[in-house]
Amino acid sequence: MGPSSLWLLLLLSPRDTRITVTPVPQTWEEAFDYCKENHRGLLFMRGKVEQTEVETLLNVTGVTGRFWIGLRQSRLMGFWFWTTIDKVVHYHNWKDNRPPELPLSHHCGAIEAGGKWRDLNCKMKLPALCIEDMYPT
Numbered sequence: 310m311g312p313s314s315l316w317l318l319l320l321l322s323p324r325d326t327r328i329t330v331t332p333v334p335q336t337w338e339e340a341f342d343y344c345k346e347n348h349r350g351l352l353f354m355r356g357k358v359e360q361t362e363v364e365t366l367l368n369v370t371g372v373t374g375r376f377w378i379g380l381r382q383s384r385l386m387g388f389w390f391w392t393t394i395d396k397v398v399h400y401h402n403w404k405d406n407r408p409p410e411l412p413l414s415h416h417c418g419a420i421e422a423g424g425k426w427r428d429l430n431c432k433m434k435l436p437a438l439c440i441e442d443m444y445p446t
């Protein structure tokens with residue numbers, strides 16, 4: 310399956326969430342606005358269980374490439390946070406197993422096929438993953 314079939318795929322997961330893919334590549338800021346207007350926001354993963362759900366989706370659909378998720382770095386302090394829930398990132402799944410650090414880091418985060426996270430220039434245009442709670446708790 311190619312990326313276009315992934316947009317149509319709705320994942321029903323144990324946390325009662327749906328993940329959708331944005332229809333056109335956008336900068337991180339544009340994707341942030343799009344996901345907020347049309348869904349709950351950009352995707353976030355608070356732990357291993359949620360990470361595994363997302364990986365499973367990426368793996369079964371066989372998509373390649375990168376997708377924006379709700380990861381943002383403070384340009385002053387250097388910590389990474391989940392924009393959708395306004396929480397500092399604790400559990401992580403960065404490529405190379407460590408968070409990208411200032412001053413060399415880019416300030417926006419994406420997930421790659423296979424499930425690893427990486428920092429990228431926020432102006433890059435990528436499709437994004439949005440999340441929607443079907444039964445918010």
Ligand SMILES: *[C@@H]1O[C@H](CO)[C@@H](O)[C@H](O)[C@H]1NC(C)=O
Nearest residue numbers: 361362364365368422423424
């Ligand atoms: C998804 O694929 C990657 C790369 O092959 C693998 O490392 C990872 O364990 C897989 N994740 C799941 C949940 O199957």
